[in-house]
Structure formats: structure tokens, C-alpha cells
Amino acid sequence: MIDLDRLGFARSLLDRHGAERSDAAYTAALDDPNAAIVLVAGDTPVLQALGEGASAFLDRSALARLPQRAETVLLGTADGRPVLAVLAAPEAAALYAEDSAFQVLDLRSVAVQGAVPAPELGALATAKSILSWHARHRFCANCGSATQPAASGFRRDCGACGTQHFPRTDPVAIMLVTRGDCCLLGRQPRFVAGSYSCLAGFIEPGETLEDAVRREVQEEAGVTCGAVSYLVSQPWPFPSSLMIGCQAEALTEDITIDREELEDARWFPRDEVRLMLERRHPDGLICPPPVAIAHHLVRHWVEAGG
């Protein structure tokens, strides 16, 4: 079983009220003085510091020091309390960074450090993805005119040509390729030293999940895969991916590395991968931490081997 409490962003306490986003009775919550605020300055969350750790939810009064807000989205409710995502300029982070009542921390670190309770991570992920979409989609791709937020912030409408635009979610196939008692892991140049992970890539128009898995492995490592099985999914808010985690059976062994994508790719025996997961590998090789879906794909396979 995958431990969803350790998989980053996989838990969410948001009730999204998807069918009510254009109802006046619901959108009144945008002005609710008791609403919980998820504040993102540029790309960086501003957290409420607590005695131990922090919370993703600020009181509305925390917005008073903002000279202006760039965007406000009604994410839904949490335990009946409205939750608003608020986008501020990157510079606004400085207004909170020096105040011990707050913690300004990039979202990857929030997840890796477990700085907020796991169910709040889902709300942070949703806030960051949708606010990032607003920030980068203020104009109509169809006609070039400026667009306006609608549907509680889950849509942007073009007054000029009438097109409705919805937030993007980009599906990504991420896969552990196995062959007998070995699995294929690769490393990109940007990875921390010694880290090896699963291969991954965006699913393209006109492609099944399974074909995308096989194509990516062929392109990046020159390995042909057969059967593909789904394991688990994860929202990944950098900026707005849906990671779809799979296991794939290799039909071939020879590796041809795509040097544009990968610095290295190798077959690792299961016992060696176990040491990498446990961070006890003699050469210091490691696998990604539990916040990443790759960790769970690897762990699932290692544990299936006894």
C-alpha cells in the first residue's frame, strides 16, 4: 500500500463545491471575514507560524498589510470554513518574512519538511497551481484580448470573443521500469548529487497513458517496454502537473541515454535500491524523498520483492 500521508500533496481537506462556483449564495464567501486565506507571494507560500510547525491557513487580517492583491480564488471550504487563495506580488513576501508570526517558505520545502499538516498540502497545491495559471494567462489565447476571472476564479472569460478558459492540468507519466530483479533509474543534471529517480514525461495529445510510458522510456533510455500497470497519482504544483505513477515491464536491456534529458541511466538490483531508499548505499547513491511519487513507485517494487 502507498502511504498517501507521506506522498506530497496527495491529501486535501478541500470541499471544492464545483457545481456552485457561479452561484451568488456561494461566491458571497469571497467576502467572508472568517475565511481562511492561502497566501502566495509570486510562487512562494506565506504560512502561519504555530508553536510547533505552521499552518497553510492565515486569518483574513493577515492581508491588511498587502498594498494590493493580484488575484483571489474561492478554492472551496474546509470543515465548513471558506478557503480563499490570494496571489500577491513576489515582493510582498518581504512584508511577512521578518515577522515571527509567519513563515515564508517555498512549496517544495514546505512539503519536504512537513511544515504544514499533510491535508493542508492539497490546498496549498491547488492554490499555487491555480494562482500560477492566473498569473500566466491574463490574455485570451484565441484573440489576444485581456480576460477577466469568473466562476470563483476557476475560469477566465474573454469579453471580446466570448471564449471561456479553464485552468490547465498537465498529465505526466512517471514510471518505474523493471526487468526481473532490476529496475531502471536515471538522473538529470539538475538532481542533487547521487540521486537517481524514475523516468517521466508529459502525455501528449492523442496518446494513451500506456503509450506515453512506452514512448518516454524508449526516447530517454532506448529501452522497449511491454505491459504497463497503474499504481498511484499525485498533483504536482510546479506549476500544475498530474503525476500518473506506473510500473512498466522492460522487454529489452540495452540502454541508450538521451543526453539532452539524462546524465545517466542504469539498471539497479533490488538490494541496491533498498540501500538507496534507506540512504545507506556505500557510494552515497539515493532515491528521491517520500514527498515525490518516484519514492513510492520504487518502494512499492522493493517491498514487493520481500
Place this chain on the structure above:
Amino acid sequence: MIDLDRLGFARSLLDRHGAERSDAAYTAALDDPNAAIVLVAGDTPVLQALGEGASAFLDRSALARLPQRAETVLLGTADGRPVLAVLAAPEAAALYAEDSAFQVLDLRSVAVQGAVPAPELGALATAKSILSWHARHRFCANCGSATQPAASGFRRDCGACGTQHFPRTDPVAIMLVTRGDCCLLGRQPRFVAGSYSCLAGFIEPGETLEDAVRREVQEEAGVTCGAVSYLVSQPWPFPSSLMIGCQAEALTEDITIDREELEDARWFPRDEVRLMLERRHPDGLICPPPVAIAHHLVRHWVEAGG
């Protein structure tokens, strides 16, 4: 087992050459006189009529009668032959409709009728999705300037602000909800008379596949679901979805229909659903045809029941 040859758009003979799309040696294929052409006029494919049936692939000479092309994309190769997707104006369909060498047929009908071989449907789906994206994304969402195609047509670049734009693929959760020997099917007002299908909806930013399944069923039918299992995926080029097919176990039975989405939703016993699949139901109720992933989700469950 799911029969992928009958599931629409699930087979593709395209080799996408994803890593080569900006290489001059590869993009030279855009001018290859022997390239196969997938022609879409507005939203409608133009097929090559054959003695029996048709092919998605035209010879390049078929383009001679076009006054102009709106967009050309190098989709990849099929059996070593370059495959180009060409977008023409909707009116261009008339240039082929009267010529018995061609067949002008909307893409749904192409799939339902099996008008082209199954592996060519994947190329048609890719062509339609990516050409539709070009047609509706000629301007930069970030700054409003006109954009230009790049990377063999798999990207659009903004010369003004430098943003690179990639084709969208929208992940959709579609699920058969089951409870013991019954399953939950609903109908939208736009369905053909008597047709009942699986519930479905777009996966939102910050959401796992499994949470999206549970949310959609709760929103549309008021039924609470527990365990979710993945079954099969399908590209759905209307305009560019990835259907992610699941089965979900209901934890509750009472149905509250969202009348904005559904005209009806009911629990159907397995034996009744079998008759609907076989089109022998006494009241004329039916399930979607095999081109739709819903058909396979339902059939898989019916057959699992013996």
C-alpha cells in the same frame, strides 16, 4: 481484458520522434514530397476513399487544390514515412466532398463506423487535437501578442515575452461506480434516447485522480465512494482530453441528481446492464458503443460477474 482495437483512438502507429522536433535533419520531413497527409478542414477530417473503407492518410498531391493552409504539424513517422497534419479552413471540406476519391466525415463518425483502420485513428486523434489547439491558441496567454509555431508544430513561441506554449491535454476521470451487483449510470440531456453511461469530469489542479473520481460522483449523484481502481485510458480528441477510466466502490446508495449535469441517474443490476450492452433491453435502454471508454468500463464489470 480490454479490447484496445475496439476502443476508439487507443491504437496509434505514430512514432513521435519527440526528442528530434527541433532538429533540422528531422524537420526537413515537413517538405518531403512522399509524406502522408492527415487533413482536417475546420474540425472535420478529409479521408482517402479506398475500395473498401478509407484511409486517414492522403498523398501530398491532395493538398494542391487548397487555396491555403492554416497550419502544418509534423506528427512523426509511420513505418518510416513522415506524417503531416494539415489544418485547412472549414470551407475547404467542400473542395473534397464531391470528389469520390475522398470522404469527408466528422471524427466521431469515423471512429464509430470504423471508417479507417484502428491504428490510423490514433494519428487522426493527434492531428485533430493539436490542430484544434493551434486554431484556438494563436495568441500568447501571458502577454496577448501573436505567437508562432515551433518544434515541428508541437509548440508555439511568443517573440514578445519569450513564453513557450505547449499543446494542452486535459485529464478527465471517468468511472463506473459499483455497489455489490449494481452499478450507477447516468444520462445527460444531450445523449441519444435511452442511453446511460458512466459519470465523468475534468481533474482539477491540486487533485489526485482518485479524489477527482470521488468528487465527481459526489457532485453529480450525491453518492460517496471509497476505493478507486484504474482500468484503462483513452485519448478523446474533442478537443483534447485524456480519459482515465476507473472503477469506484460506492459507500452509500441514495442518489441526489445534479440537474445541471444529469437528466437521470440510477442503480442498474448487472443482468440489466448486460442487456443494455447487447442492445436487447426490453425498454430500449442502451450503453455507449465500443468507441467510448465507458463501454469497456461497463463491459469489464459485467464480464467480471460471470
